[in-house]
Amino acid sequence: MNKVSPSVMCINTMELKEKITALDKANVDLYHIDVMDGHFVPNFCLNGYIMKDIAAISKTPMDVHLMVTNPTEYIEYFAECGAAYITMHLETLVHPIRALKKIRGLGVKAGIAINPSTGIDRLAYMLDDIDMVCIMTVEPGFAGQTLIPATIDKITAVRKMFTDAGKDVEIMVDGQVKETTAPKLVAAGANILVVGTSGLFNAFSPEEYPKVIQFYQNLV
Numbered sequence: 418m419n420k421v422s423p424s425v426m427c428i429n430t431m432e433l434k435e436k437i438t439a440l441d442k443a444n445v446d447l448y449h450i451d452v453m454d455g456h457f458v459p460n461f462c463l464n465g466y467i468m469k470d471i472a473a474i475s476k477t478p479m480d481v482h483l484m485v486t487n488p489t490e491y492i493e494y495f496a497e498c499g500a501a502y503i504t505m506h507l508e509t510l511v512h513p514i515r516a517l518k519k520i521r522g523l524g525v526k527a528g529i530a531i532n533p534s535t536g537i538d539r540l541a542y543m544l545d546d547i548d549m550v551c552i553m554t555v556e557p558g559f560a561g562q563t564l565i566p567a568t569i570d571k572i573t574a575v576r577k578m579f580t581d582a583g584k585d586v587e588i589m590v591d592g593q594v595k596e597t598t599a600p601k602l603v604a605a606g607a608n609i610l611v612v613g614t615s616g617l618f619n620a621f622s623p624e625e626y627p628k629v630i631q632f633y634q635n636l637v
């Protein structure tokens with residue numbers, strides 16, 4: 418079974434409570450919380466306050482995607498806000514192994530995100546410290562973009578890197594994951610699907626969520 422993580426930045430904040438309730442009824446596995454600093458990416462987005470508001474009405478775990486230049490400064494903060502996963506961009510880390518160990522030390526799953534043009538070779542030196550790799554299928558910072566096809570092979574390469582080393586890892590894909598792209602992404606080795614505008618909120622009504630979430634969860 419794949420995990421489905423709706424991207425909360427794609428929900429109209431005026432409808433947040435109603436949408437979270439409908440998504441919980443559809444048994445989503447995670448909520449994807451995009452955090453942006455206007456520096457690593459040219460945009461701003463969600464924060465710890467929204468996480469606490471969601472945690473007050475839902476038991477569904479949250480995965481926090483830190484699109485910020487200094488993610489290590491905010492590990493404790495987002496752990497306190499209830500993050501089940503904290504994912505940092507490899508492009509922002511000088512000492513990734515130390516940062517991953519810090520996240521795990523707080524009982525939170527440790528994730529590394531890589532941009533479309535970032536290679537995977539550095540991951541080979543931290544296989545024991547990574548719980549999840551987030552492969553960005555679009556340039557980070559905005560919802561509603563078009564998937565970059567060259568990123569699909571990267572999913573297979575990362576899955577092979579860990580499998581060849583006898584290691585387990587979760588692979589998240591983030592960016593235009595939708596009905597027509599998700600099958601290819603899962604076939605390539607992804608198992609956590611972040612669904613935002615085209616994959617969920619702009620394409621389906623809350624009444625349709627159970628069916629479409631099941632579709633994504635059951636892809637092989």
Ligand code: DX5
Pocket residue numbers: 424426427449451482555556557558559560561562591592593594611612613614615616
């Ligand atoms: C983009 C974010 C994604 C985005 C996905 O920087 O990391 O989570 O919200 O939105 P869609 O699915 O519309 O590409």
Ligand code: ZN
Pocket residue numbers: 424449450451482591611
């Ligand atoms: Zn994201």
